[in-house]
Amino acid sequence: MNIPEFDILKEIGDNRNIVNQRFFASKTNYSLGRVNKAIKNLINNSYITNNFQLLPKSHELFKQSKPRNAVILAAGYGMRMVPIGRDIPKALLEVDGEILIERIIKQLHSSGITDITIVVGYKKEMFEYLIDAYDVNLVVNREYSSKNNLHSLALVKDIISNTYIIPSDIWLSENIFSKLELYSWYMISNNKQANSNVHINRNKELVHVTNDSSNNYMVGVSYINKKDSISLKNNLSTLDKNIDYNNSFWEDALFTKGKMFVYARLIDSNKVIEINTYEQLRDLDCNSNSLHSNVLNLICNVFDCEIKDISNIQVLKKGMTNRSFLFEIENIKYIMRIPGEGTDKLINRQNEYDVYLAIHDLGFCDSPIYLDPKTGYKITKYLNNVRPANAFDNDDVIKCMSLLREFHSSHLQVSHEFDLFKQIDFYESLWPDKQSIYKDYKETKANITSLKNFIDKHSHSKSLTHIDAVPDNFLFYIDENGSEQLQLTDWEYSGIQDPHVDIAMFCIYSLYDREHIDSLIDIYFKSKCPQVIRIKIYCYIAIAGLLWSNWCEYKLSLGIEFGEYSIKQYRYAKEYYRIAKAEMENYYET
The missing domain is CATH 1.10.10 (Arc Repressor Mutant, subunit A)
Structure with a gap:
């Protein structure tokens, strides 16, 4: 047939x-x-x-062919929903007085589907009420922060057979589910979208394509019958074990030889709306209770405007500590910083506020339009054509070190210190079980602690130090006159310290090898770095490596993974301890 x-x-x-x-x-x-x-x-x-x-x-x-169950995928962050995505998962947004996921569940029930499994992750506790309200099953994706929904579906692959697979962030104007399905399909909209990778052909097949403006919008809803579930399960198992697919969508498991092994089901774009952003929700239901946001109210107070005047809200790349978003008021762009998970334990916002007072109008960076020393919320003006420094571009590095020298030469003072060793202990104290994941941590920490005598002996002058002077925080941008400028941003960790710590931080964030490290030191000191200072910087590299390794271990306990960065920091601690000790012996012998 x-x-x-x-x-x-x-x-x-x-x-x-x-x-x-x-x-x-x-x-x-x-x-x-x-x-x-x-x-x-x-x-x-x-x-x-x-x-x-x-x-x-x-x-x-x-x-x-009778549909027997459904899987709803609801584990993700919903990062693009700023500024409300931190408070509520997308699945629990309200449209016309109805919760998105509840609407989907009710539509399934009316079609005779009562066996429903929801894969949850971010704010999983907020879904618990659905068990009593609708007799659903919850499956927890513990890796939601580091893997995409391919992993979510792989967790429940064994129950896929005559099954609807549904994203949790869609609003369906009418019930698309049925008591009768005769073949497997994947739903696409008649809307076109360039970043989709499928196109429907005349045989209702979904063919894999790239960079084609005629691509069909992928809705994400699918029906998989018993026969095709075998292929899907096998593909999910294979891809889920491959780290190259950690960020992949589950639809990748539907492809075989350049096309999906299920057929297309076309739906009118007016009948299904995927809600990815605050403004999409506002366009769908401007009276939704989910639109209420203290962050937007704050923006209105700062700029003396109404919420409707705030437009073009876009999430920016998630940072290691914060989440930020872009917005416009009267065609002027601004950036709002929202502190990330656990930031209140890591950052003293009053100290950050004091740093901005110290550097105000000195030209190292633009002063914030708004900064709350209690919450850490910050609003700054958007920089046009901005780019971070390239740690492997010599011209960029020379300019960065020149700005860093100028800042250090100012000998600015604040009332708080950034004590490297105390911070190592502090991050360690935040670990849930107070134990490191590294087997030789105690030995490594003892070695790092032993470097303190050398750096204390050779750190004669302390002043305001950036601490997080990494390439990503050196921003090149185009000013109003069309000239390229450079500023140093993100002063959250800044405090009194030996300024040479900033050189070490630039090196380890860039994952420099020793050749690049020595080159950077030569650039900063204009090839006149005393050997004892070079050794001290090696010490700081080892110390900072353990510092940020401990920081990563704490973040990992919150479900935030930084890939190779974390293990590289621990390697810096061990390797540069050995390098520093060897160089000390040579120095004292001569």
Whole structure:
């Protein structure tokens, strides 16, 4: 049986009052010629009678094809929903007085689907009430922060068989689910989208394409029958074990030889809306209770405007400590910083506020438009054509070190210190079980602590130090006159310290090898660095490596993973301890 025949048979199963072939043509969008051919084949193969009555063969097919369960994917952060995504998962947003995921569940129930599994992760506790309210099953994706929904679906792959797979962030104007499905399909919209990777051909197949403006918008809803579930399960198992697919969507598991092994189901774009951003929610339901945001109210107070005046809200790249978003008021762009998870334990916002007072109008960076020393919320003006420094571009590095020298030469003072060793202990104290994941941590920490005598002996002058002077915080931008400028941003960790710590921080964030480290030291000191200072910087590299390794261990306990960065920091601690000790011996011998 081909797809037109399946579609015609399904219409007969769903509709008992069929007049003629034109009815099928209007329902399926097939030509009368294709409809007549399909009906003829169904009659000849004993599925229907001449007057469109179902025969036993059809009833048996319907019984085998009956949808039996559904999986709803609801584990992700919903990062693009700023500024409300921190407070509530997208699945629990309200539209027209109804919660998104509850609407999906009710639509499934009305189609006879009551066996529903929801894969949760971010703010998983907020979904618990659904167990009592709708008798659903919750499966927790513990790796939601580091893996995409391919992993979520892989967790429940064994239950996929005559199953609907549904994203939790869609609003369906009408019920698309049915008590009868005769083949596997994946839903696409008649809208076109350049960043989609599928295109529907005349055979209702979904072909993999790239960079094509005619691509169909991928809705994310799918039906997988028992037969096709075998291929999907095998693909999910294979891809989920491959780290290259950690950030992949589950749809990647539907592809075989350049096209999906399921057919396309086309839906009108007006009938399904995917809610990814605050403004999409506002456009769909401007009265939604989910739109309420203390952050937006704060922006209104700062700029003396109304919420409707705030537009073009866009999430920026998630930083290691904060989440930030871009917004516009009267065609002027600004950036709002929202502190990330656990930041209140890591950052003293009053200290940060004091640093900005100390550097105000000195030209090292723009002063914030707003900064709250209690919450850490910060608003700054957006820089045009901004780019971070390239740690492997010599011209960039020279300019960065020049600005750093100028800052250090100012000998600015504040009332608080950034004590490297105390911070190492502090981050360690935040670990849930107070134990490192590294087997030789105690030995490594003892070695790092032993470097204190050397650096204390050779750190004669302390002043305001950036501490986080990494390439990403050196920003090149174009000013109003079209000239490229450079500023140093993100002063959260700044405090009194030996300024040479900033050189070490630049090195380890850049994952420099020793050759690049020595080159950076030569650039900063204009090739006149005393050997004792070079050794001290090696010490700081080792100390800072353990510092940020401990920081990463704390963040890991919050479900935040930094990939190779974390283990590289621990390697700096061990390797540069050995390098520093060897160089000390040579120095004292000479």
